Each structure stands twice: as structure tokens, then as C-alpha cells.
Amino acid sequence: MGASLSNLNDGANGSTLGPGLGDIPESCVACVFLYLTPPEICNLARLNHAFRGAASSDSVWESKLPPNYQHLLDLLPPERYQNLSKKDIFALISRPVPFDDGNKEVWVDKVTGTVCMSISAKAMAITGIEDRRYWTWVPTEESRFHVVAYLQQIWWFEVDGMVNFAFPAGNYTLSFRLHLGRFSNKRLGRRVCNFEHTHGWDIKPVRFELSTSDGQQASVEFRLDNTELDDGKNANTKRGCWIDYKVGEFFVLDSDSATEIRFSMKQIDCTHSKGGLCVDSVFIIPSDLRERRRRRGF
Numbered sequence: 001m002g003a004s005l006s007n008l009n010d011g012a013n014g015s016t017l018g019p020g021l022g023d024i025p026e027s028c029v030a031c032v033f034l035y036l037t038p039p040e041i042c043n044l045a046r047l048n049h050a051f052r053g054a055a056s057s058d059s060v061w062e063s064k065l066p067p068n069y070q071h072l073l074d075l076l077p078p079e080r081y082q083n084l085s086k087k088d089i090f091a092l093i094s095r096p097v098p099f100d101d102g103n104k105e106v107w108v109d110k111v112t113g114t115v116c117m118s119i120s121a122k123a124m125a126i127t128g129i130e131d132r133r134y135w136t137w138v139p140t141e142e143s144r145f146h147v148v149a150y151l152q153q154i155w156w157f158e159v160d161g162m163v164n165f166a167f168p169a170g171n172y173t174l175s176f177r178l179h180l181g182r183f184s185n186k187r188l189g190r191r192v193c194n195f196e197h198t199h200g201w202d203i204k205p206v207r208f209e210l211s212t213s214d215g216q217q218a219s220v221e222f223r224l225d226n227t228e229l230d231d232g233k234n235a236n237t238k239r240g241c242w243i244d245y246k247v248g249e250f251f252v253l254d255s256d257s258a259t260e261i262r263f264s265m266k267q268i269d270c271t272h273s274k275g276g277l278c279v280d281s282v283f284i285i286p287s288d289l290r291e292r293r294r295r296r297g298f
Contacts, residue, residue: 061086198276218248
């Protein structure tokens with residue numbers, strides 16, 4: 001197989017084997033690239049000069065960018081993107097673009113070219129966050145924002161957030177990223193979690209909600225703990241790991257108009273306290289991309 005591909009690539013260089021990949025016009029290669037993913041294009045660019053030229057074509061990379069990518073560029077200083085090729089613009093916005101004092105990030109997925117977003121707990125309204133008896137900020141490399149909100153104990157648990165952004169048309173999923181237990185730096189190469197404050201999440205479910213400015217709504221309830229499994233025989237799968245709790249989906253019709261999304265989670269039954277929970281962020285990603293990652297185990 002390797003020898004066959006090598007021979008195909010030699011056709012334009014005096015080989016007697018007939019036409020090869022090197023004889024394909026750059027314009028034809030560019031037409032094929034319109035149907036490939038960015039990683040596939042970058043891999044094929046190494047074949048020969050025609051493939052390298054097509055892989056740098058603005059027309060190819062324009063098709064990989066979201067239709068309203070200018071909204072992402074507007075979050076950056078103009079000097080960061082002026083005079084860049086479409087390929088370089090794709091590379092620029094496929095890395096996280098921070099906004100709102102660095103507490104929110106948006107980026108383009110490197111494979112699908114769709115827009116994803118993450119919102120830090122720092123950008124959310126958290127009841128009691130200023131009182132260190134209840135909450136503390138914990139620095140960690142396990143968060144893309146390098147800090148999470150850790151709840152020690154509280155009776156009225158409520159977290160609210162909002163974002164206003166022009167998402168490209170499509171279906172999106174919003175989820176909260178949470179962790180039961182407080183984790184510390186690795187000891188002897190092992191990650192250590194402390195569940196000293198973890199309690200109350202198995203008594204009543206937490207209610208998650210989202211709503212959009214055009215009237216879409218979704219809600220769901222989850223029990224964050226399953227202590228009934230923690231009997232020494234069955235593993236408690238909800239403790240000591242990050243879990244994405246899907247709140248719901250919403251649909252964007254107009255790529256040029258901003259959509260306001262409000263989201264929350266709350267457990268305000270004051271008959272019992274709850275604690276030992278890390279709140280990292282909220283993710284908003286295209287629903288088909290989330291499902292593809294879920295099937296692959298990401």
C-alpha cells in the first residue's frame with residue numbers, strides 16, 4: 001500500500017508509470033478539500049506542492065469557518081487578525097478566545113468548525129459566595145479557567161448565570177460541570193479527593209434550568225450523590241470525578257442576532273444542609289458534537 005501511494009505521487013516527476021497525484025490541478029484538489037475536515041486537509045497538505053497550495057486556499061478555509069466568525073474576531077484586538085489568511089484565522093479562533101474579563105471563552109471546534117463556549121463559575125451569581133464559611137475559590141489545573149468554586153456547607157444552594165452571544169444557526173446543548181468532593185494535588189503520582197464536607201446531595205435532587213430570549217425553556221432534576229451504592233461492594237460513581245450534567249437543548253435560527261441564554265441550578269430546601277461540591281463551569285456546545293464525543297468516551 002505504501003509503495004502504491006508513493007508511485008502515484010511520482011507521476012509528474014518523470015516516472016513512466018503514468019499520471020499520479022502530482023498531476024492533479026490545484027483547483028481540483030481544492031474542490032475535494034471542501035468535503036474534508038481541517039485535520040484531514042492538513043495531513044494531505046504534506047503530499048506535494050499542489051496539495052500544499054490547495055490546503056492554503058482562502059476558498060477552502062472560508063468553507064470551514066462558521067458563517068458569522070466575525071463575531072468571534074470582534075472579541076480580539078484588530079491587530080491580532082488583520083491581514084491574516086482564512087487558514088490562519090481558523091487556527092486563531094480554534095484556540096479559546098476569552099471575553100468578559102476572561103471568565104468566558106469561545107472557540108471553533110478543530111474538526112467540525114462549529115462554535116463552542118465555556119463559562120467559568122467566576123461569571124456566575126452564587127448565593128453566599130462572598131462568605132468563606134460557605135464557599136472558597138480553589139486553584140486547580142483541572143479547570144480550563146484554573147479555579148473552581150468549592151462549597152463547604154450551605155442550606156440555600158443557588159447558582160445563576162447568563163450569556164448573550166450570536167451563535168451560528170443550529171442545535172446546542174448546555175451542561176454544568178460539577179465534582180463531588182474536594183481534590184488536592186497529586187500525592188506520589190495519585191490524585192487525592194477529600195469527601196469530608198460532602199453531604200446532603202442524596203436527600204433531594206438539584207433542579208437545573210435554562211431559558212432563552214426567544215422563549216425556549218428546559219429543566220431537569222438530578223440527585224448529585226448516590227450514597228446508597230457506597231456500601232463497600234459497589235462503587236459510588238458520582239464522587240471524585242467531574243460529571244457533565246445536561247440541562248437541555250436550545251435552537252438558534254438566526255446567526256446574525258445575539259441569543260441571550262440564562263441558566264441556573266438550585267436546591268433551596270432549607271430543611272437540610274449540603275456541601276462538598278466543586279462548581280467549575282457551564283459548557284454550551286453543538287448537540288451533535290456532544291453526542292459524538294459521548295460515543296467516543298470523551
